[in-house]
Amino acid sequence: MNPRIRIAGVVKESIVDGPGIRFVVFAQGCPHHCEGCHNPDTHDLSGGHLVRIDTIIDEMKKNPLLDGITLSGGEPFLQSAGFSELARCAQAASYHVMTYTGYTYETLTAKNDQEWQQLLKYTDLLVDGRFEAEQKSLLLKFRGSQNQRIIDVNQSRLKNKLILSKMN
Template structure:
């Protein structure tokens, strides 16, 4: 592995649920914030998930020739800023791309006291930054923000005039199923997360055999992978 590696929780190639156009998404593992109601608590712990070289990850995220942008989420992207900056630089050397990044940190904090090396470098590559911790009581079900206290910063003009409403537009979500794993992609509208969890529980119950002392463990049901919009 060359350069700073990335600890990745999940990826999705080609989605329209996390920003304008067709985008690829990377969710990193680990977050210093523990916001109540986080949509992906399993991605909060700073533990090994999938280690990947940024150049190899760029290959994966650009596999669909129609992809026009990257969305960085998690977990907390700024905790792996150097690796993500390397990913964006590599991807942009191959294709013209817009970049959206979620973070629980306020932009002012990132500029004044970067939490880790590489933050300034990553910010220079981001077109739209959505900042602030998720507050469940302020989730108004609108826009790409998780809650209304989070702010949308156009750090470049690239997406400012594209017609996409980051703050007040309707939310969209996709459910990607791969074998026995299900991934909810997007900022969920009110009630969607509970419905998703209920569906996953039903699948698991159908796939699990009756428990007996001699029973061989059954293959897992649909995994409860859910993206955190960086509380």
């Protein structure tokens, strides 16, 4: 089975969406509608287009310089089954996975949703929290507002408590 996900688009090489050179996938659909959102075209749940996960992985493999994949939005957790499979396949191909979400880490871990937990399981770094225009800062690394955190998901799981990445 090769699931498909609804995406707004991709950026094949980025140095601003996570550490190293990233392949960025923008999920289509977002419930947060943050004021000042950087990607308002991703909000419509029926926008964008469907793409097969193996198509994305195959495209990534064409570029030997890539360090990882970034799952951005929209909101990847709205399509958590498909995005967790994409993240799993990316990790299996030795790519680092970074996921952006408007939800907080606490909300994600408290929700008894197996698909959300699967996406977290295959995420190395998580940028959590809604974009808040009044806390916007162009000086922050890999995030737009000061309330957002970069979380080391692997260390957080290992230590059973929230561990911020050294990039904060």
